[in-house]
Amino acid sequence: MAKSEGTPLLIKRYASRRLYNTETSDYVTLDDISGFIRAGRDVQIVDLKSGDDLTRQYLLQIIAEHESRGDNVLPTNVLTDLVRSYTEGAQTMVPDFLAASFDMLRDGQSKVMETMSNPMTTLPGFDQIKAQQEAFMKTMMGGWAAGSAPEQDENSEETKSDDKSELDTIRKQLAEMQAALQKMTK
Missing domain, CATH: 3.30.420 (Nucleotidyltransferase; domain 5)
Known part of the structure; x- marks a missing residue:
């Protein structure tokens, strides 16, 4: 339009x-x-x-x-305060305050709309799941450059052991989160 x-x-x-x-x-x-x-x-x-x-x-x-x-939309007390602002010399401060208030309201509405457009962000533990996914991807993709094989580390056995324990921890946490999600949907 x-x-x-x-x-x-x-x-x-x-x-x-x-x-x-x-x-x-x-x-x-x-x-x-x-x-x-x-x-x-x-x-x-x-x-x-x-x-x-x-x-x-x-x-x-x-x-x-x-x-x-x-x-x-405008409660009586707000309308009354607006009328008073014309007589009490508050005309210089009220427009700035109202503009800032509506800017904050618009920002808040935008954030609510973003949250509503992605309902997963409102699930309890979503940030934890996201962090686990990032850790999992880092572990799985660690050292891989685009189109190349993973780099060999000097302490490859130690790294594999650390990666395995981190992967086991992620799997356990993921299973716990799935169980919690299933309970929420019942």
């Missing part, structure tokens, strides 16, 4: 208060603009005649309409 990631979608407001999408050459509603924003697109709304930027005004109107329909 986005024409360019860095360029906001330009919406022009005509004297009749109709909103015109300059990319698709058609009229749009506030719900359409809200949809563009939810889809990740930035918008800029300007008055055709004066060239004034009306984006803030329309974004606030979209929020007010959602709140009046019962889509309450």
Whole structure:
């Protein structure tokens, strides 16, 4: 949908208060603009005649309409604090705080989505399994260069003994993890 990631979608407001999408050459509603924003697109709304930027005004109107329909995202105490921030001289600090808060919220949502896209990461002991897999692969592939045989070590008998005991430990831990996973699925 986005024409360019860095360029906001330009919406022009005509004297009749109709909103015109300059990319698709058609009229749009506030719900359409809200949809563009939810889809990740930035918008800029300007008055055709004066060239004034009306984006803030329309974004606030979209929020007010959602709140009046019962889509309450902003609790009353937050709205009250916002009103107070206009009168108490906190205007300089509140925008930065809100921007930082929403950045943290977006980062948190991204991490949740990553976790949901890979449900294995939420399993208890996943990090241990991952470490065991890495140790196993290191043991199995130790010393192998791409397309060549493993290097011979001076202490090859000692290395084989260490590798065998590490491999036995990994096998035992893997069996324990499989048993624990089977119990969780029952």
